[in-house]
Structures are given as structure tokens and as C-alpha cells.
Amino acid sequence: MSEPIRITLPLTEEKARSLQAGDSVLISGVIYTGRDAAHKRMVEGLDRGETLPTDLTDQIIYYVGPAPAKPGQPIGSAGPTTSGRMDAYAPKIIEQGLRGMIGKGYRSAEVVEAMKKHGAVYFVAIGGAAALIAKSIKSYEVLAYEDLGSEAHARLIVEDFPAIVAIDSEGRNFYEVGQQQYKR
Amino acid sequence: MVESSRALVGKLKGDKTMRTIEAVQITEAIAKLAVDANYYLTSDVFDALVSGQEKEESPLGKDILGQIIKNACIARDEERPICQDTGMSVIFMEIGQDVHIIGGNLEDAVNAGVAKGYTEGYLRKSIVGEPMFDRVNTKNNTPAMLHVSIVPGDKIKIVFAPKGGGSENMSTLKMFKPSDGVEAVKKFVLDTITAAGSNPCPPIVIGIGVGGTMEKAAFLSKKALARPLTVRNSHPDYAALEQELLVLVNNSGIGPQGLGGRVTALAVNIEYYPTHIACMPVAININCHATRHAEIEL
Numbered sequence: 001m002s003e004p005i006r007i008t009l010p011l012t013e014e015k016a017r018s019l020q021a022g023d024s025v026l027i028s029g030v031i032y033t034g035r036d037a038a039h040k041r042m043v044e045g046l047d048r049g050e051t052l053p054t055d056l057t058d059q060i061i062y063y064v065g066p067a068p069a070k071p072g073q074p075i076g077s078a079g080p081t082t083s084g085r086m087d088a089y090a091p092k093i094i095e096q097g098l099r100g101m102i103g104k105g106y107r108s109a110e111v112v113e114a115m116k117k118h119g120a121v122y123f124v125a126i127g128g129a130a131a132l133i134a135k136s137i138k139s140y141e142v143l144a145y146e147d148l149g150s151e152a153h154a155r156l157i158v159e160d161f162p163a164i165v166a167i168d169s170e171g172r173n174f175y176e177v178g179q180q181q182y183k184r
Numbered sequence: 185m186v187e188s189s190r191a192l193v194g195k196l197k198g199d200k201t202m203r204t205i206e207a208v209q210i211t212e213a214i215a216k217l218a219v220d221a222n223y224y225l226t227s228d229v230f231d232a233l234v235s236g237q238e239k240e241e242s243p244l245g246k247d248i249l250g251q252i253i254k255n256a257c258i259a260r261d262e263e264r265p266i267c268q269d270t271g272m273s274v275i276f277m278e279i280g281q282d283v284h285i286i287g288g289n290l291e292d293a294v295n296a297g298v299a300k301g302y303t304e305g306y307l308r309k310s311i312v313g314e315p316m317f318d319r320v321n322t323k324n325n326t327p328a329m330l331h332v333s334i335v336p337g338d339k340i341k342i343v344f345a346p347k348g349g350g351s352e353n354m355s356t357l358k359m360f361k362p363s364d365g366v367e368a369v370k371k372f373v374l375d376t377i378t379a380a381g382s383n384p385c386p387p388i389v390i391g392i393g394v395g396g397t398m399e400k401a402a403f404l405s406k407k408a409l410a411r412p413l414t415v416r417n418s419h420p421d422y423a424a425l426e427q428e429l430l431v432l433v434n435n436s437g438i439g440p441q442g443l444g445g446r447v448t449a450l451a452v453n454i455e456y457y458p459t460h461i462a463c464m465p466v467a468i469n470i471n472c473h474a475t476r477h478a479e480i481e482l
């Protein structure tokens with residue numbers, strides 16, 4: 001395993017395009033959260049001609065619905081959710097300048113096309129490693145859709161958040177590469 | 185109504201063969217099980233992850249398994265959920281036929297326990313009250329998925345097995361023709377696992393239910409997941425099939441988190457039941473590395 005690459009946000013297109021499928025990264029800075037319910041509202045807003053609740057240019061969205069924080073903690077356990085549920089909405093958000101997504105699992109061809117076109121990256125965090133990941137999250141602040149509870153749109157400050165580039169901006173897919181190597 | 189049920193309680197108390205259990209005892213037990221299951225990974229799953237890490241050939245896969253193990257340790261030491269998806273509350277309850285529950289009805293007692301455990305234990309509430317139109321969160325993780333069976337004796341055994349949505353969504357069921365045979369079933373398992381790929385957070389645990397009717401097969405596949413990973417089916421043919429399927433699945437290359445490797449599944453557990461002469465239902469319920477359960481006997 002090679003040393004992880006450190007990424008400090010915002011993530012410019014140039015930096016995003018330098019990342020390759022299979023790279024391990026440690027992400028620091030501000031990232032945003034949203035799951036399907038929040039994405040649905042964002043896209044419905046865009047369709048009505050509204051702007052996104054947050055400017056996502058060169059930003060990363062983490063697909064997460066954290067567990068509630070215990071007193072004294074910034075956030076409860078917070079691992080990634082299945083990204084495929086956001087596939088219907090992601091291309092429209094990428095068009096708005098979104099540079100990266102963190103989740104788990106496969107993406108649709110439409111999402112990969114949008115990533116290639118606009119220079120975005122798909123990272124995966126370890127699904128179920130939610131207590132470990134929570135340690136890299138320093139603050140949690142709800143920005144919009146508060147009624148969605150743990151599914152609200154929020155702003156996180158992270159330090160050395162561990163992730164892996166699963167699909168890079170050229171569309172190279174590490175799921176395919178990795179699985180092919182070990183298939184018998 | 186109240187009067188007459190009180191009278192009945194009196195009568196039953198006089199009957200030496202009945203044991204009374206207060207509904208509130210069930211509530212308290214379930215609240216504790218909800219928290220324990222979500223904070224503490226059981227040793228069978230933990231040990232399987234450790235030996236999986238030793239076996240894993242992919243360096244990235246090894247690293248991922250190491251992080252998953254570390255995560256389980258953090259969850260245990262800091263008493264926080266292993267995974268943020270603390271699941272739908274699947275509960276298997278075996279109630280002795282000589283038990284009389286007093287002071288409330290069973291389902292309410294169970295749901296009160298779920299609400300208490302999920303609220304006081306800082307577990308995520310992941311249930312919507314109506315599945316298709318409004319999808320509004322019930323805010324206390326109720327209702328539970330309660331499976332009750334009545335057994336001989338005067339005890340209540342409760343198994344609490346929270347089930348995450350990511351892995352549940354990858355489950356499948358197929359009504360085979362008996363002539364399709366075991367080869368078709370093996371292919372079905374492999375197709376299901378391949379299609380699921382990275383989504384159910386591999387390494388996974390595979391629960392398979394064979395026989396009965398459609399709903400029985402699905403139930404058995406869920407029940408199979410609650411069996412310790414170290415225990416094989418007592419029927420030699422099914423035990424051999426469990427082992428063979430584990431090898432086949434681990435040859436898929438999917439590996440930890442689907443990023444490639446040798447350890448795709450930790451175990452395959454099969455349960456079977458008699459079925460109709462025309463039928464061979466097979467249900468596959470996938471669980472993730474966060475295969476959680478806790479149990480108690482009252």
C-alpha cells in the first residue's frame with residue numbers, strides 16, 4: 001500500500017484530474033452531506049429555477065446519515081451510505097460544479113459520464129467503519145432541510161478523513177480493476 | 185374488560201404451571217439488546233474478520249479489513265454504534281407456552297423497548313411509517329420486525345438482530361422448479377452476490393432459506409443470519425453446500441468493500457424446511473460485516 005495522498009479542500013479541477021482510481025487519500029477541510037431525500041429536494045429546487053442551498057463549486061458531498069451524537073461528541077457514527085440511490089440526481093449536481101462525492105458502492109454510467117465531462121471524482125469510504133470515520137469529523141452543522149433529521153444537508157469539518165478513489169475523472173473504475181485481479 | 189382480565193390474571197397466578205412475566209421486563213430487555221447489538225460486535229464475527237485479514241491477498245483489502253476491525257474496537261471501547269445504520273429492529277422471540285405476559289400487550293412492550301433503546305442509546309432512527317408515498321420517519325425506529333414462535337417451557341428467548349438497509353436491498357428470492365437442482369441454486373447465489381458487489385459492504389454474511397413457501401424461505405434466510413458463523417448446518421449435505429458456496433463466493437474477486445480481493449464473505453448459513461412437491465423456493469438475505477445480534481433469556 002502506497003502512502004495516502006493528502007487533499008485539502010476546496011478541490012480544484014486540476015487537483016481532481018490528478019487523482020487516479022485506486023489512490024488512497026486523506027481529506028481535510030469542509031465537506032457537505034446529503035442523502036437521497038436531500039438530493040431530491042436540491043434537484044427539485046434546481047428544476048424550479050432556484051439555486052442550491054449551498055454553493056458546491058469545487059466541493060465534496062459525503063453521502064451520510066449519521067447516528068445522533070452523544071453529549072460531548074461532534075457527531076455520532078458516520079459511515080457512507082449506498083451511492084447508487086443518488087445516481088438519479090448526481091449528474092445535475094455535478095453540473096453545478098460539485099467536484100467530488102464520497103459514498104460506497106457502484107455508480108451508473110450517467111454519473112460517470114458527468115464526472116468525465118466536468119472533472120469530478122468518486123471516492124469511497126469504508127462502509128460500516130462508521131465509528132472510525134467519525135473520529136476524523138470535527139464538527140457538524142445543519143444547513144438545510146432540518147426536518148429530514150439525520151438526512152439533513154449539513155456542513156462537516158474533517159481532518160484526515162480516509163477514503164479511496166473508486167472512479168477517477170477519466171472514468172477509470174477501481175472496482176473493476178481490483179476485482180479482475182483477484183477473480184479465479 | 186379490565187375487571188375480567190384482572191380476574192383471569194388471578195386465576196392464572198394460582199395455576200402453578202404458568203410463569204408470569206411483566207411486559208415491562210420485555211421492554212427493558214429489548215432496550216438493552218438494541219444498544220448491545222449495535223455497540224458490541226459478537227466474537228464469532230470479530231474472529232472471522234481477524235482470520236479474514238490474515239487470509240486476504242490484496243494489500244488494499246488487508247488494509248480495509250484492518251480498519252473494519254479497528255472500527256469494531258472503537259465502537260466497543262467508546263460505546264458507540266459500529267455502523268451509523270443501526271438498522272430495522274428484527275426480533276426473534278421464542279415464548280414458552282407456560283409463560284403468561286401481564287401488565288401490557290406484547291407488541292407494545294417490544295416497540296416501547298425499541299424506542300427506548302434507540303433513543304437512550306443514541307442509535308439512528310431509520311424507519312419510515314409508510315413506505316411508498318409520504319415516507320415520514322417514525323422518529324423512534326418503531327415498529328420492530330417481530331417474529332414470534334411459541335415453544336415448550338416457561339421462558340422467553342429474545343434475539344435482537346438489527347438489519348441495515350444497504351445489505352437488505354441486495355437480497356433476492358426465486359421460486360425454482362425442483363428439477364432445476366442444486367447447480368441452479370449455486371448460480372443464483374453467485375449471480376446475487378455479483379450483482380450486489382460492493383453495495384452490502386463486503387465482507388458479507390450470506391443467509392439462505394430453502395424450502396417451505398415463499399414467505400417461509402425469506403424468513404429462514406433472515407433466521408440463518410442469526411446463527412453463529414462458526415456453526416454449520418447439522419445436515420451434512422447443507423453443511424457441505426455452505427462450505428462450497430463460501431469458496432465459490434470468495435473466488436469472485438469482489439473482496440473487501442468490492443475493491444478486489446479474496447475475502448468477499450465470512451460465512452454462508454443455510455436453513456431449510458419441508459416444501460410442496462412442486463416447489464423449491466430459495467431466498468438469499470445478505471448481511472454486511474456489521475452482522476449484529478444480541479440475545480437474552482427471560
Ligand code: SF4
Pocket residue numbers: 079080081127128129267268269270347348349350351383384385471472473474
Ligand atoms: S450494509 Fe451494513 S455496514 Fe454497510 S452501511 Fe449498511 S448496516 Fe452499515
